[in-house]
Amino acid sequence: MIISNLVAGLGTSSLTAHTVLNRDIDRYRQIMREDPAIKRETDYIRENIGTKASIDEVTDDYRLWQSITTAFGLEDQAYAKAMLKKVIREGATDREAMANQMVDPRYKELASFFEYDKLGMLNAQSPKWVDKLVEKYETAQFEKAVGESNENLRLAMYFERKVKSVKSWYQILGDKAMYQVALKMGGLPKEYAQVDIDKQAEYFKDKLPLEDLKDPKKLEKLLQSFLARADAEDNSAMANPTVQIMQSATNTGFSPIVSIDPTLFLKL
Template identity: 40%
Template sequence: MSTLAEYSMVNRTYADRINMVANESFTKREVAYFRENISKVATGDELMEDYRLYRFAMKAFGLESEIYAKGLMRKVFDEGVADKKSTANLMSDEAYRDIATAFGFAETGNLNMLFEHNVDDIVDKYLKLELEERVGESNQGVRLALYFERKIGDVEDWYSVIGDPALYEVARTMLGLPQEFVQTDVDKQVAYFEKRLPIEDLKDPAKLDKWMQRFTAMWDVAQTPATGIDLAANGIAPIQPLGSTAEIIGIDPALLADLAQYKLR
């Protein structure tokens, strides 16, 4: 099955898939444990002392791979986000700021976790991450597409996209940009993305859907050896040059000329 077809199927059945994950025995136990115990925790240290709670929290914010970086996480929780120079605010990965904000130990102790809707938000994140991981076992492109859809609504600028490896990979793939593009000056990369694809367009559901269709089609092409690829045969039409009112889907015929401006000197 193509990435586009699998992505479309997952989107159609998304709610049912989330419910299936939520109703599995292991997931139900972990969610119940989190709900029952998180209100008893008022500091980062207390959270980290309970491995089940800590693992649940880290996974919910996509930080499970950093679960053993307790020194860093202690700073993230203890310093909070009120100070612009806090550890969470200085990290390029916004997940650290998100987790510090959600729990709010530095600012409110355990107050945030006394509100059910805040706990619900974290559980919802956990379930979505779990589903994305499972989808990724069969198709990493679909996992990236789901991640992009989930995260892009909170992104304010292209610097944030470039700072998130997964978002950045989706963006580069959508525009057919080669790996060498990452070596160019970041400000020039941002300028290029802003011209081709304003962040506001990615917050428009209809436009975002077209770009996700493009990404999933392009993903399969990108996984294929470059020699002899027929883009048209893969359902990918050219993007029109800047200023055109044509549809958004395709590869820019002027891409190479544009990229020449962005080579490092």
């Protein structure tokens, strides 16, 4: 993809790439929108979402369903149609709805966006709603393309986008990608994940208050800290001969097996 090649040209430092990318982010996003592969899919969304009378018809359209799940970062769960249809049908208004019982906030975002429990597929008749869906798809694909060249940069972009709507630290702890960023922001090892969830929430509330994460200037400094630590860890790992051998041995070209994280179903 064009964007992944451009990001690769920004250098190996995540911190430097982040600075350069943000300096001209609108131009990079426009390049992404004009990518033929992306435009074909966004055109397909616009042409077909409004023709669906039910969520069953949406999931039966493989191409459309892949785009929608991608828009919400759930492409690896696209096969779990029964579960996702239940999430969408129940919406997010009722406290007992499935989306509100799941730790991962992506499910609630999906349910809230469709409002299927109130409107069915009526939202799909609104050009503004369709525009928002297309924008979500483009954003997800942009971050994915960035991640093909620099995964740390993708994580930083994702965190910056999602934290704006976060209302509690439990939402961050329930989002694997955001949690990775938070750990490095706080200078914590990955083993910290074994600590009791409530104790983690209390620690992060004190160490990284949400009001700081929602302040653009403070957030930028925290993201720079994350990227600097991530770069340092990557450089340290690459300098390890054992890691180099393992990386060479496992670079088979096959994608990893994806499974549903059981913590998604835990009720806080």
